[in-house]
Amino acid sequence: MIFIRRLSMIGLQLLFLLTGTQALAVSQNGDGQWLRPKDPQGALIWGRRDGLIFGLPSPGGIRGPRGLIRVGILGKSSSEPELINFIAIEPVTKGAGSRFSRMGFSELEMSEMDPGKRGKRLWVATTEGKLTRLPAKPQPVERLSVRIEVEPFTANGAHVYVVASIYSDRPHELELAVHHHDNSAPIEELTVTATMGNFERLRHLWLKDRVVDSRELFAGYTDDGFVDKENYRRDEMLMYGDGDALVLATTNEDNPSGVKVTERPSWTYRSINLTQYWRVPARHIQPDLRVKVNGRRVYWASKVTIPGGLSFE
Template structure:
């Protein structure tokens, strides 16, 4: 073979290798969504190395605690990393009508009288009622024309009408360029009672032992805020107005919460029998996560507040028997963590999870 022939083959081979490398890079860059295989699959959606959301009766954590995914009337919030999804928190829906709040997870269903509203999913506002299955894989769109590589997974979550007449529903979305964040947009059906406020509250801060709340000029420590409290009920203090919230580089309002413990401390678990029998409260991920709420500056309403409450003991099934409750190791932690704002149809709240420490997120 001539030298020119060898050069030609070398060029062709090099071109093929370069093409394969580019293809591999493009493939690896493509978002890896977590979606139901079909309409009869478990209702779980999310993104690899990012946030995951599921609905009852599916458990988003293999071998996780709770029967058939735990309580009803909640969004299950998890995080996927390294091929494994761990449950991190729940988000409840709490509409206020005529000054009274109703709780999606602890008020009776109109359907069967049991605790917890029925939630179900669809890919449009035309929904056919409750199904224990996914019903939709979620829609993939490209929300940013300047960055066509960015994808967004979205779906609607419907729920039965509340006893007070409120009838909200949600649109959930996750963007591939911000994989740790879930957008929750609130709407209401025609015929709903007038909703004054519709809180979306992260209900299980004790699981991650969230004790540090980051505001603009201070860090609130739950152990100091609830010092001396050791009862089985919630401990409540005044909420924090929007002017005390952190503003990020875009002007958005943000509040962060994280554990004060090192990972080794957080992953440890008391060896008394009572704790060993309640392993569902044992922190199972092999990493720490900061949790946060965010509101776009463009959607800001002056009524915006940060609200937290605390518990010194893990929830004991609403029993009045104090012997059924266990102390939270390390002292009181924040349990409910939320933003509150006067309701308007289409309002958006963002809930996020990040492996970065709060101070690093604030610095960015």
């Protein structure tokens, strides 16, 4: 699922509070809920005990391919990180040709910094990130921000970085702000993409006046690749609060972790039933804001059919 915008958010509504973890250090300042890496050479995971965590490819970190930001939660019983989704960085440069031909793909492009490896390198210069106290009522709000550097894109010349932030009063949301460096090719869209909706098997897309079911939207599709159709404009999205744009995606299953993918165990979802959503604050909405979704019949890089039918990728 894609929001094409300069600033986007992905969040998860959780129905319980999370306990601590043995893999991460708790910050000695702040409200005691922050999780930050112990060792710059170890697991790179940041976030909240009572909400979301996010991470980068690293020894002992959250599993997954290169070139992707990991998003997850801490397990209720194990206190270990549980993967929920991935975020890819896919900037679009200005120029001739189709939008697709001008996109960069952080997960798929070969790395020049690490020859022979697929996926752009993601790294941080400051391991702990920056914890800031912001004035607010009835009490101050804390913000943890982590600047994530992205290896320059070869295909389109884009050079960008991402600032990922979590606020103590919204621990279940991860704010993603994408910026370009001065030496970047001219940018048309600074796009971030959630790439693994079929892990939880998200099949319901909640818009303003209807719920779109992936099995109906992509009915009749029998191939093994990606399938997509129309975009959804701003006036088709839900409105939240003071005019924020909001769209939600949910599974149609009561217990997605109860389904075992025996042919490819890594695709077995192990966390709780969650609502995943994108929200763009009203002050950041641009006229061309839109939602784009695609779907899959089989899991990525396999011939394994997704249990229960097509789901949103």
